[in-house]
Amino acid sequence: IAVLGNIGLQKGAALLADLGRYLKENQMRLVVIGKVDPAYHPPSIVTVHGQYDLADLDKIVTNYGITDWLVPSIWPETFSYATHEALATGLPVHAFDIGAQGDAVSKQPNGHVIACEKDGDLLEGLKGHFKSSL
Numbered sequence: 001i002a003v004l005g006n007i008g009l010q011k012g013a014a015l016l017a018d019l020g021r022y023l024k025e026n027q028m029r030l031v032v033i034g035k036v037d038p039a040y041h042p043p044s045i046v047t048v049h050g051q052y053d054l055a056d057l058d059k060i061v062t063n064y065g066i067t068d069w070l071v072p073s074i075w076p077e078t079f080s081y082a083t084h085e086a087l088a089t090g091l092p093v094h095a096f097d098i099g100a101q102g103d104a105v106s107k108q109p110n111g112h113v114i115a116c117e118k119d120g121d122l123l124e125g126l127k128g129h130f131k132s133s134l
Contacts, residue, residue, distance in 0.1 A: 001130070002031040002066040004057075005082035012072025013040035018123045019072070020046040028130075031064045033057070034082075054085065061089060071095035071105070074122060080104065087111065094129065096122070 001023070007013045017040055020030050024045040031047045042048070052060060060066075069086035076099025077083075083101045086093045087108050095105040096116035105111030114129045116122065 010075035
């Protein structure tokens with residue numbers, strides 16, 4: 001599973017740290033193609049690629065063996081370049097059903113919407129989603 005873009009609080013940095021621990025227990029990998037806010041420390045199982053050039057994305061996907069994208073934004077965005085870039089790869093893209101990211105994913109055949117209940121446990125929602133999706 002990979003995340004595309006620079007990830008801060010609103011983009012789901014804390015959620016990624018929790019998800020990384022869960023994926024480690026289930027022998028799955030998480031790669032961030034971009035950067036993570038230094039205030040958040042994902043576990044060592046999470047590979048942070050760092051800055052990337054969009055022209056190199058296909059090569060990066062191949063190098064890491066990426067099979068799915070996750071858009072972990074916990075805030076409704078008005079537009080999400082990373083979501084559109086991920087969808088353009090043709091790989092499955094998973095995003096919460098909020099904002100522009102949820103809207104974009106819901107309209108594409110490779111998009112998979114994750115329920116985002118107000119005051120719900122987002123990590124539990126991700127766990128349930130990935131158990132049934134992967």
